[in-house]
Amino acid sequence: MTVQSGKKPSATATKTNRRKMTQPRNNKGAGLSQAQLLEMYHLLLKCRLVDERARVLFRQGKFKGNHYSAVGQEAVTVGTLYGCQPSDWVGPSHRDMVAALVKGVPVKLIMAQLYACVDSPDRGKSTPAHFGSPEHNIITPASTIAAQWQLVTGVALGLKMQKREGICFAYAGDGATSTGAWHEAVNFAGVHKLGIIYVIQNNLWAESVPLRLQTAAKNLADKAVGYGMPGVVVDGMDLLAVHKAAQEAVRRARAGQGPTLIECKTYRWYGHSEIDPARYRSQEEVAAWKKRDPIPLFEKQLAELGISAGSVKKQFEDEINREIEEAVAAAEASPYPDPAEAWDHIYAE
Amino acid sequence: MTVQSGKKPSATATKTNRRKMTQPRNNKGAGLSQAQLLEMYHLLLKCRLVDERARVLFRQGKFKGNHYSAVGQEAVTVGTLYGCQPSDWVGPSHRDMVAALVKGVPVKLIMAQLYACVDSPDRGKSTPAHFGSPEHNIITPASTIAAQWQLVTGVALGLKMQKREGICFAYAGDGATSTGAWHEAVNFAGVHKLGIIYVIQNNLWAESVPLRLQTAAKNLADKAVGYGMPGVVVDGMDLLAVHKAAQEAVRRARAGQGPTLIECKTYRWYGHSEIDPARYRSQEEVAAWKKRDPIPLFEKQLAELGISAGSVKKQFEDEINREIEEAVAAAEASPYPDPAEAWDHIYAE
Amino acid sequence: MGQPVTYIKAINQAMHEEFERDPSVFLLGEDIAEGGVFLATDGLREKFGAERVLDSPLAEAIIIGACTGASLVGMNPLAEIQFADFITPGVDQIMQNVAKLRYRSAGGFQPHLTIRVCCGGGVGGGLYHSQENAAWFMHEPGLKIVYPSTPYDAKGLLKACLRGKDCYLYFEHKKLYRSIKEELPEEDYIVPVGKAKVRREGRDLTILTYGYMVQISLAAAERMEKQGVSCEVVDLRTLLPLDKEAILASARKTSRVAVVHEDKRTMGIGAELAALVQEEAFEDLDAPVLRITGPDIPIMPFSPPLEDYFMLNPDKVVQGLEKLAAY
Amino acid sequence: MGQPVTYIKAINQAMHEEFERDPSVFLLGEDIAEGGVFLATDGLREKFGAERVLDSPLAEAIIIGACTGASLVGMNPLAEIQFADFITPGVDQIMQNVAKLRYRSAGGFQPHLTIRVCCGGGVGGGLYHSQENAAWFMHEPGLKIVYPSTPYDAKGLLKACLRGKDCYLYFEHKKLYRSIKEELPEEDYIVPVGKAKVRREGRDLTILTYGYMVQISLAAAERMEKQGVSCEVVDLRTLLPLDKEAILASARKTSRVAVVHEDKRTMGIGAELAALVQEEAFEDLDAPVLRITGPDIPIMPFSPPLEDYFMLNPDKVVQGLEKLAAY
Numbered sequence A, B: 001m002t003v004q005s006g007k008k009p010s011a012t013a014t015k016t017n018r019r020k021m022t023q024p025r026n027n028k029g030a031g032l033s034q035a036q037l038l039e040m041y042h043l044l045l046k047c048r049l050v051d052e053r054a055r056v057l058f059r060q061g062k063f064k065g066n067h068y069s070a071v072g073q074e075a076v077t078v079g080t081l082y083g084c085q086p087s088d089w090v091g092p093s094h095r096d097m098v099a100a101l102v103k104g105v106p107v108k109l110i111m112a113q114l115y116a117c118v119d120s121p122d123r124g125k126s127t128p129a130h131f132g133s134p135e136h137n138i139i140t141p142a143s144t145i146a147a148q149w150q151l152v153t154g155v156a157l158g159l160k161m162q163k164r165e166g167i168c169f170a171y172a173g174d175g176a177t178s179t180g181a182w183h184e185a186v187n188f189a190g191v192h193k194l195g196i197i198y199v200i201q202n203n204l205w206a207e208s209v210p211l212r213l214q215t216a217a218k219n220l221a222d223k224a225v226g227y228g229m230p231g232v233v234v235d236g237m238d239l240l241a242v243h244k245a246a247q248e249a250v251r252r253a254r255a256g257q258g259p260t261l262i263e264c265k266t267y268r269w270y271g272h273s274e275i276d277p278a279r280y281r282s283q284e285e286v287a288a289w290k291k292r293d294p295i296p297l298f299e300k301q302l303a304e305l306g307i308s309a310g311s312v313k314k315q316f317e318d319e320i321n322r323e324i325e326e327a328v329a330a331a332e333a334s335p336y337p338d339p340a341e342a343w344d345h346i347y348a349e
Numbered sequence C, D: 001m002g003q004p005v006t007y008i009k010a011i012n013q014a015m016h017e018e019f020e021r022d023p024s025v026f027l028l029g030e031d032i033a034e035g036g037v038f039l040a041t042d043g044l045r046e047k048f049g050a051e052r053v054l055d056s057p058l059a060e061a062i063i064i065g066a067c068t069g070a071s072l073v074g075m076n077p078l079a080e081i082q083f084a085d086f087i088t089p090g091v092d093q094i095m096q097n098v099a100k101l102r103y104r105s106a107g108g109f110q111p112h113l114t115i116r117v118c119c120g121g122g123v124g125g126g127l128y129h130s131q132e133n134a135a136w137f138m139h140e141p142g143l144k145i146v147y148p149s150t151p152y153d154a155k156g157l158l159k160a161c162l163r164g165k166d167c168y169l170y171f172e173h174k175k176l177y178r179s180i181k182e183e184l185p186e187e188d189y190i191v192p193v194g195k196a197k198v199r200r201e202g203r204d205l206t207i208l209t210y211g212y213m214v215q216i217s218l219a220a221a222e223r224m225e226k227q228g229v230s231c232e233v234v235d236l237r238t239l240l241p242l243d244k245e246a247i248l249a250s251a252r253k254t255s256r257v258a259v260v261h262e263d264k265r266t267m268g269i270g271a272e273l274a275a276l277v278q279e280e281a282f283e284d285l286d287a288p289v290l291r292i293t294g295p296d297i298p299i300m301p302f303s304p305p306l307e308d309y310f311m312l313n314p315d316k317v318v319q320g321l322e323k324l325a326a327y
């Protein structure tokens, strides 16, 4: 199962990335072929399963640091990034570990990251939540919220100046929108009409801080007008809706028409991190959002399009679980870096 | 000529601050009495004359540092601050030296500031552009743009927590809106519904940087929606228009209804500072704006209201110039601080 | 004396008591109303209400800016920076307003606030939950910096800050939160800002240290004792302004001085201490002031062996002290 | 050798030449396209176009963040911080991304950029146009800090940064901009990062200094010579990493060391230098390392007598050196 199968495969996309474009029976499928829809379904499941596995591993004490689960938010990740090209860049937030999967990163690399072993892209330097992969143009994020938002804005500037192929995807939560770093970056991209899609994962909470204490704005996407760019609010549980909104933003970005700010209303099922019991949220609130689980929701959409998810689910899950278990085994077997590596990579020369 | 003569004099306003409320002949006068309108006119002239005098003094080498002239922008200053109470606070920008006049500061203190002598409120510590007066609740601003915007937001928070009388006025330019500090402050005030009026002096330029390189927003006031507060665009050359917009914001603030963001479209006649020849602006642009000089514009408005500015202008100017010359003489005569004062006021204890 | 309490409980108690004592105290920070990651602020909102215990937007500059402003109209603000790593967006306010407003207004405006900063490594927190960066702020007269090493001091220093009139950075090391307990006096007390404390008397050499490293240094001193080297451990407690008298007295007494800190070496706090001691006690020194510190690498890496490599421990400190004693 | 040029002209030339040489060089900063307050960037936009000479919004963090990001895709960014005083809003990016991205990605991402920072006092600029704050950044391995004192070095060091692969802070002292001239080679040259230079040979004592203070120190050395004291003046040129070899060689040669810097004393660069010298050359020292620095007050005040009080001058340096020589 590969992932860079956007509608317009770029020069760098491999042949195997291209799939037959069988249109589903009606136009609800956001112009996606059946194969693409199933690929998205596969990715949705993969994000879920890898994340849930990471939660278990953390609770088993298999890795240190922390885990920031994105379970519940998968439709945002898959919907925005699906179809992106190898030449595109991602500036992930602390909750975006699984975004790497959509960009084609093998589970093995992510597990290596959790285990902080030599096989991780950063050889154990960064924490699990701050996965990056140079090979996949996923920037290793700093923990300071919205710092990566600035960096990836800079990448978009560089790509534009170099007239190089590729656009950027920036991710951050509702809390991040309050930071000065966030504001400066979005404003800058507006001025320079950069090819970047800003995705706000509005999950209503920043740790224990509710949205109403974060900002008095009605919608976070309302902020876009202050930067002279389109702002879009989308149901972050609806994979196809997210994807449609994202594709319009992607089209604009690739056409040099500038950035878009997309607010996805979503929810994290679990605490801010695995050590947060999240008692500040009511059980009703959590239950209501869990009812809107993006996976069954997408299964229903697939059914409406005449595609039976049930017939592939087990196969997909098995495939994914096999990759996960192999990845865990590899990470378990991989050694920690040598302490002397602490001195590597301080300077280039 | 006093200045705290708002329509609702506070308990702290002195008797002499109250004036007879003679309504002008039609309602174009923004509900102001003839005496109040003339007082505003007096302040407008005063801001102009003090600023022009400062320019001359700087060019004569009478003081160091720099001067950031606000000539052209007086209607914003007078229009927003006129009627404010002694208990109200001001967070001025680097261009707001003359705002102090509207808050009732004698010219003497301002000249002392320019001369950096012991009679200045900060005994020569701060630069001319960063005039503050604790006695008048004018915060001595830092030079880092929008830093005072944060401070005065904090004052508004404190006033609210203490249930103390008083609201806040924050000033900054178009350039300042790009800073993270600006964003964080406005957003914070929105959440806490603080009693603060944010005034953007949009003079189209930040040093030599034109507005289109500052932000892609159509209007800077558009940013308000992103903070859940009203945003108002007003002709910053029209004193009465500014005052009306400000009074509505003041009403909201005093009633506990929260902050307002007011964008005043205005123009600085001269360079960014006295050392800036401002060649980056076209002569046509400058000429067009000079035609909209707020002083004759207000004189016309007065005339329409049946008030003859001409009959008082000379008297006002003489009065003001006398105060200025006395102030300059006093500043000239006042000594510099003793070098040992460099060690004062580092700590409270 | 009551029950033994942890360092974090002592901090929590200090806040509870000062909120009680002074109605103008309020707390502003991220994720604090529910008690916070470490439960430092536990119970405050329940007891004193959401008007005095404010969850702020995710924006460190305005946390500090708003507190500073509020202090000008009679509030007594306590700001929390959740992790020291995240103080950088607030550095502008700290450097340009907090540290300078009193000065540049010639005392016309008198800002005062306390900023609690949770810092330090050794808990597997990785790059951005381990920074120990008080050094950045020691270059700023106008600020005072305190850094307790025990529950007693944690409580007493926090109370001193909340009763003082200056602008305080209060660093608390997360590794200490639950690792040590101490019985605290029942009655009200403060620990004065600006005073170091000799934690262990010694004759042969002096260790200047603070925070979590006090524990490590005491353990190292214990081991040196067995080798016949008597170490004096001076807990600085206040980093700015330094208690020069106490520092120099001990340096003159033992003639050999080591500085122990967790943070990286170059321009760490040890630089100032070494410069000061050699400047003022040159004739008394039998050896150069030795810096035993974290390595000069950008940030504490995450992987356990890398973290271990970064962190000081009694072994590493003993190694340094042996060299110093043998000089 | 061509015409004598000023320090600022040398900076301007370096930029022109490197823009010419490397099409991936671009400049991002406030108020730079028109040439800037001091005309440092004069002529660049006219010659290389607005696509490579970008006036940024008023936002230091994104100036640095955008440059860092752009460097990841092959650009060679030159950022300008108009006044060192205004670097604080960008400190977050500098500390957390610029200095650490290479490290925390284990070299997977290779940021590189040059940040020009106009600093220093003595020009009547007052509190926020006089700060000299390189010290804040010396605690950050991952950064390199250069600080030229002559037109030759200004040009050569800027070129070295623009050809290097690391992240450079390039401090330029505004007092030097037009106060000294020097003939520069016609041919292309660089001054290597990391190498100090002896500006004046001497036998009796060493002055470690940099930037504008090199001029002041040379003047002071001149006067000491007349008193029969021969001073060696070492211009550090690079502050991070320090050229330890050159520093220690001179210290060992003269046995008496003074550090001269304009910035305030506590945790100023002199702290690290004093710590280093006593650490490595203790046995060679005949006197403690002396710090001759600005006073520990929050910021350079504006009023002329206060500014004079803050700024070092040859008189004050001579006073210090006399004490050191007499020790």
Ligand SMILES: Cc1ncc(C[n+]2csc(CCOP(=O)(O)OP(=O)(O)O)c2C)c(N)n1
Pocket: A094, A095, A143, A144, A145, A172, A173, A174, A175, A176, A177, A201, A203, A205, A206, A207, A272, C030, C031, C058, C060, C082, C086, C089
């Ligand atoms: C500058 C900064 N301040 C504080 C933190 C601590 N912190 C980590 S995540 C977080 C909340 C983030 O909320 P949001 O942006 O809504 O993202 P979410 O976690 O909900 O996905 C905070 C405060 C940080 N990482 N960086």
Ligand SMILES: Cc1ncc(C[n+]2csc(CCOP(=O)(O)OP(=O)(O)O)c2C)c(N)n1
Pocket: B094, B095, B143, B144, B145, B172, B173, B174, B175, B176, B177, B201, B203, B205, B206, B207, B272, D030, D031, D058, D060, D082, D086, D089
């Ligand atoms: C943080 C910061 N960066 C840069 C500067 C230098 N600077 C002083 S005024 C100014 C332009 C301000 O423009 P604007 O906000 O539009 O106000 P105006 O001068 O037009 O009134 C700049 C960049 C500063 N004072 N603070």
Ligand SMILES: [Mg+2]
Pocket: A173, A174, A175, A201, A202, A203, A204, A205, A206, A207
């Ligand atoms: Mg959130």
Ligand SMILES: [Mg+2]
Pocket: B173, B174, B175, B201, B202, B203, B204, B205, B206, B207
């Ligand atoms: Mg402007």
